[in-house]
Amino acid sequence: MNxxxxxxxxxxxxxxxxxxxxxxxxxxRRLPExxxxxxxxxxxVPDFATAVDQLVAxxxxxxxxxxxxxxxxxxxxxxxxxxxKRAAVQHTQVRFSMKPFIGDAQAxxxxxxxxxxAKPATSx
Amino acid sequence: MNxxxxxxxxxxxxxxxxxxxxxxxxxxRRLPExxxxxxxxxxxVPDFATAVDQLVAxxxxxxxxxxxxxxxxxxxxxxxxxxxKRAAVQHTQVRFSMKPFIGDAQAxxxxxxxxxxAKPATSx
Numbered sequence: 634m635n636x637x638x639x640x641x642x643x644x645x646x647x648x649x650x651x652x653x654x655x656x657x658x659x660x661x662r663r664l665p666e667x668x669x670x671x672x673x674x675x676x677x678v679p680d681f682a683t684a685v686d687q688l689v690a691x692x693x694x695x696x697x698x699x700x701x702x703x704x705x706x707x708x709x710x711x712x713x714x715x716x717x718k719r720a721a722v723q724h725t726q727v728r729f730s731m732k733p734f735i736g737d738a739q740a741x742x743x744x745x746x747x748x749x750x751a752k753p754a755t756s757x
Numbered sequence: 758m759n760x761x762x763x764x765x766x767x768x769x770x771x772x773x774x775x776x777x778x779x780x781x782x783x784x785x786r787r788l789p790e791x792x793x794x795x796x797x798x799x800x801x802v803p804d805f806a807t808a809v810d811q812l813v814a815x816x817x818x819x820x821x822x823x824x825x826x827x828x829x830x831x832x833x834x835x836x837x838x839x840x841x842k843r844a845a846v847q848h849t850q851v852r853f854s855m856k857p858f859i860g861d862a863q864a865x866x867x868x869x870x871x872x873x874x875a876k877p878a879t880s881x
Contacts, residue, residue, distance in 0.1 A: 637873060637874075639873060641827070641828070642828075644828055644830040645830070646828075646829075646830030646831055648829055648830065648834075649828035649829060649830040650828065651828070651829065651860075652827050652828055652829070652860030652861070652866060653827070653828065653860075655866050656866050656869050656870050656873065659866060659867060659869075659870035660870045660873050660874050662870075663870060663871070663874035664874050699872070699873040701827065701869065701873075703765070703776050703777070703825065703827065704765070704766075704768055704770075704773035704774065704775070704776055704777065705770075705772055705773060705775065705776070706768040706769070706770030706772065706773040707770055710772075732872075732873070735869055735872060735873075736775075736776030736777075737776070738868075738869075738872045740868050740871065740872060741865070741868045741869055741872055742776060742779050742780050742783060743783060743868070744862075744864050744865045744867070744868035744869075745780050745783075745825065745859055745862075745865055745868075746780050746783035746784045746786075746787060747787070747864065748823070748856070748859060748862045748864060748865055749761060749763060749780065749784050749823040749825075749856070749859075750761075750784050750787035750788050
């Protein structure tokens, strides 16, 4: 089985993850044959290693990692690749791949710009 | 003149802002008659108050704030509304409005899910 891990920053605030859970559900609707999981770098659970373990326990042999970050700083350039490499060393039977962070996806940036440019909300 | 402030988190990493600058340019293409600016809560410049001052100096009388956050934690629920309220007190001649954060926009979440579910990148 193929797997996807949506990897986000995480937050101490339990409400912070709600949008990411919606993205995961939307990915599952698009790829019902694929095992999808969320994982977080900080504070929120599960962390990346735990999400990998859970997908591997479900029989996943190919895991694609999608960094759900809009900006590419040290997390995207260093921390995420490091986690993926470490998981690949620990799970030699699993093939890992990684997509560029979502802030690199033109369609995502366009959707944000469309939203920002849509007619104003009610004044406050 | 109407204005839009795209308000993002900010980062110590100077490369972090690149995607947000792309969003601002895309908003400007969509709304060439509108003054658009980026602003950041932390680390990156300008901060929100400075961006407001700059738009006001350009003659903007209505400013819409779009929080470029995927997750809604304390920043979205508390810090951003607080900054907008403070700016409204300081600039009584300007009308402020605020859109929900982008993680609340279904089209944005769908674009992220489309990207995540698209055919895998090259394995690493």
